[in-house]
Amino acid sequence: KEVDANELINGVINTFRLKVEKYNGTLDAELNAEDPIVYVDEMHFTNVIFNLLDNAVKYKKPEGDLKLKVRTWNESGKLHISIEDNGIGIKKENLKKIFDKFYRVHTGNLHDVKGFGLGLAYVKKIITDHKGTIRAESELNVGTRFIIVLPLFKDE
Ligand code: ATP
Ligand code: MG
Numbered sequence: 330k331e332v333d334a335n336e337l338i339n340g341v342i343n344t345f346r347l348k349v350e351k352y353n354g355t356l357d358a359e360l361n362a363e364d365p366i367v368y369v370d371e372m373h374f375t376n377v378i379f380n381l382l383d384n385a386v387k388y389k390k391p392e393g394d395l396k397l398k399v400r401t402w403n404e405s406g407k408l409h410i411s412i413e414d415n416g417i418g419i420k421k422e423n424l425k426k427i428f429d430k431f432y433r434v435h436t437g438n439l440h441d442v443k444g445f446g447l448g449l450a451y452v453k454k455i456i457t458d459h460k461g462t463i464r465a466e467s468e469l470n471v472g473t474r475f476i477i478v479l480p481l482f483k484d485e
Contacts, residue, residue, distance in 0.1 A: 330369070330370070330371055331368055331482050332366070332368070332369050332371055332372075332456050332457075333365060333366055334362065334365040334366070334367050334368055334401060334408055334410065334479075335360040335365050335370065335401055337342065337374060337375060337378070338358070338378055338399060338401065339360065339409070340379055341375055341379050341382065342356060342358055342374070342379040342399060343442055344379075345379075345382050347385075349386065349395065351394055352386065352389065353394065353395070354386075354389075354394060354395030354396065354397065355394070355395070355396055355397070356363070356394075356397040356398075356399070356401045357397070357398045357399070358398075358399045358400075358406040359398070359399070359400045359401075360399070360400070360401045361400065361401060361402050362401035362402050362403050362408055362409070363403060364401060364481070364483075365401055365403070365408050365481070366481060366482040366483065367408055367459070367479050367480070367481060367482055368415070368459070368482045369459050369479075370455075370459075371468050373376075373458075374440065374455070376409075376451070376455070377451075377452045377456065378412070378452065380448045380449070380452050381412040381452065381475050382397065382399075382412060383443075383448070384414075384448060384449070384455070384474060385397050385412060385413075385414035385416060385473070386414075386441070387442050387444070388414070388469075388473070389415075389416045389417070389458040390415070390416055390417055391416065393415075394415070395414075395415070395416075396414070396415045396484045397412070397413065397414050397415075398411075398413040398414075399411070399412050399413075400413075406481065407478050407479060407480055407481060408478070408480075408481055409476060409477070409478055409480045410476070410477040410478075410479070411475065411476045411477075412474070412475045413472065413473070413474040413475075414437075414472050414473055414474075415470055415472040416470055416473060417436070417470065418468050418469040418470050418471050418473055419434060419465070419469065420466040421431075421467075422468050424451070424465055424467055426452070426465075426469045427449050428449045428450060428452075428453045428465075429450065429466060430446065430447060430448065431445065431446040431450075432446045432450075433446040433448045433456060437459050456477055456479070459479060459480075459481040460479070460480050461478055461480065463475060463476065463477045463478075464476055471477075476481060
């Protein structure tokens with residue numbers, strides 16, 4: 330289905346605001362991509378954005394403000410989406426494993442969060458199924474940014 334990515338992302342963000350407010354956090358959206366029409370499965374694409382935002386809240390620092398930022402832009406004829414947090418970050422050696430099924434970073438009892446390590450494996454599968462790519466950039470104790478690149482519908 331042809332979907333306006335900005336509209337879809339806005340929808341997910343709105344369902345997320347309450348959760349962010351609960352932690353006195355902020356969520357900035359700069360959805361600047363023009364005509365961001367992508368051909369995606371609406372439900373799966375919604376889940377992808379939801380999963381990334383969910384992680385961003387889940388892996389926040391135990392203290393300090395929670396700051397999330399979501400951006401969209403067009404570059405090299407493709408839609409780019411970034412989801413950025415100021416959370417605990419991921420060590421370089423672990424970064425390449427986060428998209429593996431069942432992989433979770435060992436953090437001891439630093440933060441009491443549970444999961445199966447499946448969220449990002451699902452996210453990656455959905456994005457690659459849509460001829461897109463996803464990558465993560467992170468710095469320990471600073472934050473993490475996920476960048477999704479997707480072909481625009483008009484080019485397919
Ligand atoms: P699930 O999503 O299945 O409930 P999960 O969140 O542990 O469980 P993934 O979403 O696949 O699994 O993430 C894998 C691991 O990558 C996480 O356990 C966490 O260690 C790390 N991670 C993912 N997102 C972030 C983030 N935004 N900041 C810091 N670490 C992250
Ligand atoms: Mg997760």
